[in-house]
Amino acid sequence: xxxxxxxxxxxxxxxxxxxxxxxxxxxxxxxxxxxxxxxxxxxxxxxxxxxxxxxxxxxxxxxxxxxxxxxxxxxxxxxxxxxxxxxxxxxxxxxxxxxxxxxxxxxxxxxxxxxxxxxxxxxxxxxxxxxxxxxxxxxxxxxxxxxxxxxxxxxxxxxxxxxxxxxxxxxxxxxxxxxxxxxxxxxxxxxxxxxxxxxxxxxxxxxxxxxxxxxxxxxxxxxxxxxxxxxxxxxxxxxxxxxxxxxxxxxxxxxxxxxxxxxxxx
Amino acid sequence: xxxxxxxxxxxxxxxxxxxxxxxxxxxxxxxxxxxxxxxxxxxxxxxxxxxxxxxxxxxxxxxxxxxxxxxxxxxxxxxxxxxxxxxxxxxxxxxxxxxxxxxxxxxxxxxxxxxxxxxxxxxxxxxxxxxxxxxxxxxxxxxxxxxxxxxxxxxxxxxxxxxxxxxxxxxxxxxxxxxxxxxxxxxxxxxxxxxxxxxxxxxxxxxxxxxxxxxxxxxxxxxxxxxxxxxxxxxxxxxxxxxxxxxxxxxxxxxxxxxxxxxxxxxxxxxxxxxxxxxxxxxxxxxxxxxxxxxxxxxxxxxxxxxxxxxxxx
Numbered sequence: 001x002x003x004x005x006x007x008x009x010x011x012x013x014x015x016x017x018x019x020x021x022x023x024x025x026x027x028x029x030x031x032x033x034x035x036x037x038x039x040x041x042x043x044x045x046x047x048x049x050x051x052x053x054x055x056x057x058x059x060x061x062x063x064x065x066x067x068x069x070x071x072x073x074x075x076x077x078x079x080x081x082x083x084x085x086x087x088x089x090x091x092x093x094x095x096x097x098x099x100x101x102x103x104x105x106x107x108x109x110x111x112x113x114x115x116x117x118x119x120x121x122x123x124x125x126x127x128x129x130x131x132x133x134x135x136x137x138x139x140x141x142x143x144x145x146x147x148x149x150x151x152x153x154x155x156x157x158x159x160x161x162x163x164x165x166x167x168x169x170x171x172x173x174x175x176x177x178x179x180x181x182x183x184x185x186x187x188x189x190x191x192x193x194x195x196x197x198x199x200x201x202x203x204x205x206x207x208x209x210x211x212x213x214x215x216x217x218x219x220x221x222x223x224x225x226x227x228x229x230x231x232x233x234x235x236x237x238x239x240x241x242x243x244x245x246x247x248x249x250x251x252x253x254x255x256x257x258x259x260x261x262x263x264x265x266x
Numbered sequence: 267x268x269x270x271x272x273x274x275x276x277x278x279x280x281x282x283x284x285x286x287x288x289x290x291x292x293x294x295x296x297x298x299x300x301x302x303x304x305x306x307x308x309x310x311x312x313x314x315x316x317x318x319x320x321x322x323x324x325x326x327x328x329x330x331x332x333x334x335x336x337x338x339x340x341x342x343x344x345x346x347x348x349x350x351x352x353x354x355x356x357x358x359x360x361x362x363x364x365x366x367x368x369x370x371x372x373x374x375x376x377x378x379x380x381x382x383x384x385x386x387x388x389x390x391x392x393x394x395x396x397x398x399x400x401x402x403x404x405x406x407x408x409x410x411x412x413x414x415x416x417x418x419x420x421x422x423x424x425x426x427x428x429x430x431x432x433x434x435x436x437x438x439x440x441x442x443x444x445x446x447x448x449x450x451x452x453x454x455x456x457x458x459x460x461x462x463x464x465x466x467x468x469x470x471x472x473x474x475x476x477x478x479x480x481x482x483x484x485x486x487x488x489x490x491x492x493x494x495x496x497x498x499x500x501x502x503x504x505x506x507x508x509x510x511x512x513x514x515x516x517x518x519x520x521x522x523x524x525x526x527x528x529x530x531x532x533x534x535x536x537x538x539x540x541x542x543x544x545x546x547x548x549x550x551x552x553x554x555x556x557x558x559x560x561x562x563x564x565x566x567x568x569x570x571x572x573x574x575x576x577x578x579x580x
Contacts, residue, residue, distance in 0.1 A: 007484040014379035015396070021376070021452050022403050025414020028424065032417055078311075086308035093301035101305065107312050110561045111319070112513035114530040115554040118537065118547070119318015122325065142311050149308065173285040203407025206515045206530075220409045227413055227520060231420070239410045246405035250398060259397040263385055263463045 026243055033236035051237040061238050064222040067133060068202055071218055074137025075201035076194050079148045082141075083197075084190050087152025088182060091159070108143045116143050117210040124211065136211045136218065140201035147200065148193040154261075155189030192257045199249045203242065319554065325547035337544060345548035355532065355549065362528040365443070366512035369450045373507050374500060376451070377458035381499075382492070384459070385466045404456035412520040415449055416440065441523030449517040454510060458503040465499020466492075505564045509557050529553050 036048035055061050086105065095101060108116065120139045121130070129135045159182065167177040183190075205220040212221060219238070226235055253259060292303070327341040349355055384396040403411055418424045419439040426436040439445060469492060477487040493500075515530040522528075527535070529549065536546030 004484055011379045011383050014376060015383050018376050018380045018455060019396075019399055022399050022455060024418060025411045025452075026402060026406065028417050029410065029414045082307040082311060085304040089301040089304035095301050095305075101309075105308060105312060107315050110509075110558055111315055112509065112530070112553055112557050114513055114515060114533050115322070115550050115557075116315050116318065118533065118550050119315060119322050121537075122321040123314060123318050126321070138311075138314075142314055145308060145311060173289075175285050175288050176281060179281075199405045203405070203410075205407060205409050209515075210534075220407055223413065224409050224516070224520070227409070227416065231413075231416060235413060236417070239413060242406050242410045243402070246402055249405050250401050253401070254394075259394065259401065262397070262460055263393075263467050 029236045029239045030243065032233055033240045035233050035236075038232070051233045054234045055237045058234070061219070061222065061234075064217055064219040065238075065241065067216060068219040070133055071137040071140060071204075071208070072198045072201040074134050075140040075144070076198045078138060078141045079145060079197045080190065080194050083145055083148025083193055084152050084183075084186065087149045087189065087193075088156055088159075088186060090149065091153045091156030092161070092182075105149060106146055109146050113143065113206050117207040120207070121210045130211065131213055131216065133212075133216055136208055136216075137201065139207050139211055140204045141197065143204075143207060144197055144200045147196045151193030151196065152186050152189040155186045155192075159185040188257045192253055192261070195249055195253055195256075199246065202245060319551070322547045322551050322554075325543050326551050328544045330542045330544050335541065345544045348545060349548050349552060358527055358529055358532045361443070361526070362512055365447055365450070365528070366508050369447055369454060369511040370504050370508045372447075372451050373454045373458045374504055377455055377462055377503065378496075378500075380455075381459045381462035381466055385463055386471070400456050400459055403452070404460075408453055408516040409520070411453065412449055412516060415445075415452075415521060419445065440521060441525060443522075443526050445521040446518050446526045446528075449521040450511045450514060453514070453517060454507045457506050457510065461503035461506055462496065462499040465496050465502070469495045501564060505561065509560060513553060513557060 033051055034047050034049070036046040036050065089095070090098075090102070090105075111119075117139070120135075120142070124130050124135045124139075163181050163185070164177055167181045168174075172180070203220060204218075205224065208218040208221050209224065212218060217225065219242075223235060223238065226232075250259070292300075325337065326345055327343070328337040328339075329342055329344050330336075331338060380396070380400075384393055384400075387393050387396075416423070420426070421436055421438065421440070423439070425439060430436065473491055473495070474487050477491045478484070482490070512528075513530050514528060515534065518526050518528040518531050522531075530553070533546050533549045533553065536542050536549060
């Protein structure tokens with residue numbers, strides 16, 4: 001059955017509008033990063049890589065980028081065991097107070113980011129931990145943890161409880177069963193969850209802004225501070241680093257679990 | 267009898283030792299507690315947020331002594347009185363609430379056809395392209411996206427350069443309310459589409475065909491079949507978009523240029539400009555309460571829907 005022409009036209013007008021809206025900033029930043037002028041103009045004044053040379057030699061930007069990578073690594077390393085165990089527990093067992101546990105574990109999403117950020121800032125302030133980087137990673141892990149748990153519970157549906165029983169009846173002790181049967185079954189969820197955690201922590205702005213000081217800013221905060229003073233094309237070049245990371249994450253996500261998984265109805 | 271050393275590799279020995287250790291610290295008769303043991307780290311981590319809220323609550327009951335810049339020792343409700351009476355906060359709250367409602371409406375209207383086409387298209391290539399176009403900005407982060415809009419909409423930006431080519435004087439497109447709302451809609455679109463898509467997948471295509479064969483044109487099918495069935499997705503997406511845009515910081519800060527503060531910006535200013543922790547905490551707590559109220563209201567009315575985790579969602 002073919003759709004009527006008017007339906008196709010109306011739908012595609014919306015789709016194209018959204019596509020333009022979604023892609024315009026990315027495309028413009030890519031274009032601006034290759035300009036040879038000193039300010040951003042359109043059309044660009046010619047092609048050059050000089051802004052990439054500039055960011056390659058800028059210690060501030062590189063340090064900020066490395067700090068962002070460190071924060072994301074801490075976040076992911078903490079989230080993998082914590083989220084995997086919690087996700088398997090939620091998917092596998094009938095727990096008392098299950099509903100309350102679920103609502104509690106969704107708190108990172110229901111508490112506004114500014115509230116979570118301020119609360120963590122007060123905690124780390126009392127504990128004299130402000131000024132260090134690992135608490136920022138921990139904070140990013142807390143606020144995005146439901147993503148990790150979601151990813152794991154979603155793939156735990158492919159875990160047949162009979163498989164674990166079969167392993168046990170073949171004489172496998174509990175830990176072996178966990179590592180050889182349970183964990184491989186939820187692996188796609190663990191991979192997509194940790195990818196999400198890493199990329200979201202890499203981009204995390206507000207919580208980083210609240211928890212870092214001038215000496216340890218992460219890259220998004222550094223860009224934000226530079227935007228406020230003056231807009232030069234080196235910012236576009238460094239933004240391309242984010243675009244590249246995002247593209248890489250999408251390729252990996254598609255390779256491991258397939259983007260179409262997000263269309264599945266639950 | 268033990269097998270020869272070569273037949274019993276090191277990894278097995280390590281696993282044996284781990285099993286023995288696990289059996290020692292956690293005998294099988296504790297088995298019932300295992301799910302709670304697995305949940306414990308997550309419960310503890312999220313506990314940090316609860317502790318944070320507790321500290322915010324404590325700070326909100328203390329006022330700032332402007333002569334010593336210390337917080338008062340005694341509890342008072344003065345901050346709450348200020349939050350509710352000072353007109354500045356009412357203006358900011360109203361601006362955020364009205365803005366986030368408009369952003370929610372606009373985002374849902376734009377996201378619905380996109381999600382629909384993405385789910386229904388028969389071409390895997392188009393579906394993949396639409397998904398990539400969705401995930402790329404989602405993974406790039408707010409600051410970089412806002413920076414892109416600065417380049418496009420700035421006084422010497424793309425749009426104004428294009429206008430000057432046809433002889434129109436530059437228009438101030440940035441640093442106003444509409445720029446903030448525009449940026450927020452763009453920021454929210456991926457969230458909305460990703461929440462809508464599963465709900466649309468769940469609607470059998472045959473239902474639409476049936477409506478069509480009974481004589482309904484596609485607009486009526488949309489209005490009477492697709493939209494009502496997509497309600498769980500619309501509720502979930504609307505809720506996420508509403509709360510996220512109500513509490514957003516970056517878009518008002520970057521695209522509003524300081525003149526279009528939302529609630530989160532007002533809270534930030536209380537902490538880092540005027541250093542009034544008490545008032546800042548009060549505002550933060552009120553925002554958390556408003557957000558939770560909204561979420562609770564929608565959950566009790568419509569159920570957790572697409573937001574549920576674990577066994578409940580299957």
